[in-house]
Amino acid sequence: KAGVTQTPRYLIKTRGQQVTLSCSPISGHRSVSWYQQTPGQGLQFLFEYFSETQRNKGNFPGRFSGRQFSNSRSEMNVSTLELGDSALYLCASSLWPGSSYEQYFGPGTRLTVT
């Protein structure tokens, strides 16, 4: 069974631009979560989607948004990029939301903002 895939793996953008990252969950998984990882702030939760609905959102500005499609694939968008948005963005999928279900992470998209 294929794992979680994220595209692109690496991205370089300029301040002020916008970016869209994509995540395809493991087949059959319906819950997708996004995390931002930086050396300074560590791993921080961005948002979670289940059945095309955002169920939970972390403490990030409105420049960060996401969506989930009917096939459970998810995208996240960051508008008006800032230097501080440079990070590894990780996507995770699980069968269902709930504390007993493990999440499987993708390899991440490394975003560099110059």
Added chain:
Amino acid sequence: AQKITQTQPGMFVQEKEAVTLDCTYDTSDQSYGLFWYKQPSSGEMIFLIYQGSYDEQNATEGRYSLNFQKARKSANLVISASQLGDSAMYFCAMRFSNTGNQFYFGTGTSLTVIP
């Protein structure tokens, strides 16, 4: 507020020896899940082991075991017979039944296995 603490920024262990990575947490919730993930330099988070807050037995998965002490709010990861491939960052994480799939992560411990 939920808080996870990993007090060991870096650890070294001799190959084939056992090592314990510490994790303590602070929560007033009774229902939660505890997870450990490994992150090699490639960046991908690899699931290692899970412990539910109501599980009475400590979880084990191959060379990984979780020393769960609920009253002390600690969930230490024990890796037995360390291998060179175990060198990576290790993160302790929690999830709560009332916050869906949101993970709260500790700051991580960098483990280096010495040949």
